[in-house]
Amino acid sequence: MRKLALSLCLATSLNVAASQESHNIIMVVADGMGPAFTTGYRYFNDDKSTEQVEQTIFDKYQIGSASTYPAPVSGYVTDSAAGATALSTGIKSYNGAIAVDVNKQPIETVLERAKSYGMKTGAVVTSQVNHATPASYIVHNEHRRNYNDIADSYFIDRIEGQFKFDVLLGGGWLYFIRDERNLVEEFKQENVQYIDKYQQLSSLKKGKSAIGLFAEKGLPWALDDKNPHRLSALTNTATKLLDNSHGYFLLIEASQVDWAGHANDIASAMAEMDDLAKTMELLEGYVANNPNTTVILTADHSTGGLTLAAKGKYVWQPDILKLQKHSAEAITKQLITNEISPSLTNQLFNFELTKQEVNDLIIAKLKSEEQIAIYNALSSEQKKSAKKPRPNRIVGKAVTHIIDTRTNTGWTSGGHTAIDVPVIALGKHAEMFAGHQDNTDIAKKVFKLLEQYRQH
Missing domain, CATH: 1.10.60 (Diphtheria Toxin Repressor; domain 2)
Structure with missing residues (x-):
């Protein structure tokens, strides 16, 4: 597997030798979240009893922006697989690629590097856990639609005999419990904890790997779920399970911001953004208590061409x-x-x-x-x-x-757009992600952090 060259000049260089101090890296991908989504959430969240428009958690920590275009073979508009591959490997690939390059060769991801260094790793998503974004951090496949193969890879592909993840929470019964193969039973036979209800989250024991699958495919929409803040609840559990003396890498995906954009459903979009906001507020408190943590939030692309005012009317309500x-x-x-x-x-x-x-x-x-x-x-x-x-x-x-x-909401598309996306960061090394950058630069900076805190 190809190692990334980390000698590129970074906007902010650490210039320090490897440290024995542990460090946690939390990568949050809000799938489909272009700048209109964070702006829209500001107005959605506004307290009308005050004259000012209140700042949101996104405004508070926005530090830069990122371009999202894929490899030239796919033009300027990325899909989630190529976008996530850029964010996880630092290399651009074709639309549909799951952590493989344009020649369909596997590329090492930041999650794999973290695991190889003895760190705990995990993924928390509101889609199925073998969807494009989580898959692009954990395994390798030539196409995102190979869902069963990707699920199988979660069991087969290991690092030094260990599963690549310690915690995996989201949806996906359909792909893990199949007529021809029951991956859940196979995981359980290898001493992996399994749950399928939110109420069981508190039963998960620290020190053992855990899988939670809470839906056939993706989780219910935030508006339809019994817990509208299910992403923050899953995140809270994951941070507790992953906490250890060697640090961890956690991927969090607010998957259904993208789905709301595809559906041109502004109500669901704001509900998904609210769940994301509550998750970021949770992480803000987590960082306050665990200052050896860096949190980065960005998007793989924007979806839907959301417009906060339409038809020439200067109104959004x-x-x-x-x-x-x-x-x-x-x-x-x-x-x-x-x-x-x-x-x-x-x-x-x-x-x-x-x-x-x-x-x-x-x-x-x-x-x-x-x-x-x-x-x-x-x-x-x-x-x-x-x-x-x-x-x-x-x-x-x-x-x-x-x-x-x-x-008075407008949409220009039921698909993705090529605009730049926000970069939001907090914690110990937030300043590394300031300014405008390419999406591949984010992965390169995460690799740099992993090198700094490498413990073996």
């Missing part, structure tokens, strides 16, 4: 977002399976819809039913070349349109 109790996806499912009425919509949106808004939802549902009927009437041969209608998408767009119109 996020207050209605605080009323939301369900994600757009959850609202859509209820509208599809139940008769649409003012009482139902008022209950689901938690505010009174106009007659026109209710009618728009009914029309969207009828349109989706009509398209399904047309598709079902096709012959088997015709269906092969036809695209099956997706009622969730048709009705879902009507749902998000109502929220977007009420808040």
